[in-house]
Amino acid sequence: MQHWEVTTAAPEETRALGRMLGECATAGLVVLLNGDLGAGKTCFAQGVASGLGVSSASPVTSPSYTLLNIHNGRMPLYHFDLYRLSQVDDLADLGYDEFAEGGGLTLVEWADRMTDALSASVDVSIDHLSEQHRKLCFRAMDERGQDLLTQLARTSSTNDKPS
Numbered sequence: 001m002q003h004w005e006v007t008t009a010a011p012e013e014t015r016a017l018g019r020m021l022g023e024c025a026t027a028g029l030v031v032l033l034n035g036d037l038g039a040g041k042t043c044f045a046q047g048v049a050s051g052l053g054v055s056s057a058s059p060v061t062s063p064s065y066t067l068l069n070i071h072n073g074r075m076p077l078y079h080f081d082l083y084r085l086s087q088v089d090d091l092a093d094l095g096y097d098e099f100a101e102g103g104g105l106t107l108v109e110w111a112d113r114m115t116d117a118l119s120a121s122v123d124v125s126i127d128h129l130s131e132q133h134r135k136l137c138f139r140a141m142d143e144r145g146q147d148l149l150t151q152l153a154r155t156s157s158t159n160d161k162p163s
């Protein structure tokens with residue numbers, strides 16, 4: 001699957017999608033998160049952390065002032081936020097490539113602030129539709145991303161079925 005769109009009607013629903021992604025993720029996955037301030041990127045990231053089994057003692061917050069926060073789950077979660085990134089070199093100085101090519105899951109908020117596109121498997125763009133509604137557009141950027149989207153869409157439709 002190349003492209004998948006979902007509308008959520010509450011933060012919990014956005015978190016639940018993130019959790020599904022965290023549950024399916026394999027080591028070395030890179031996911032870009034784009035959308036305006038308040039779109040729900042961090043909310044989605046919180047779900048991903050819970051899907052990876054990150055303890056609530058290590059809460060995922062907007063790391064706007066820190067560029068990178070690391071959380072330990074069944075694999076490490078490298079949570080980047082490029083909002084305050086002033087120079088491309090800063091990302092290299094942080095050792096971005098070593099994280100992204102390592103054995104964890106890399107999430108990058110405000111990825112499109114990088115002029116050179118970052119290499120990733122999935123891009124998630126979040127649109128603010130109304131106070132409680134968000135549209136999440138998932139785009140696969142390689143084969144691994146396609147497999148992941150297929151799995152997410154399948155899991156999500158199973159969860160929607162009445163029990």
Ligand code: ADP
Pocket residue numbers: 008009010011012013014035036037038039040041042043044062109131132133134
């Ligand atoms: P970002 O990281 O994109 O700046 P945050 O995740 O920090 O955004 O904030 C999103 C805000 O929008 C939160 O206050 C959240 O409660 C609210 N919100 C309302 N509806 C939704 C929804 N459907 N999905 C995600 N967040 C939502």
Ligand code: MG
Pocket residue numbers: 041042061062063081109
């Ligand atoms: Mg944020």
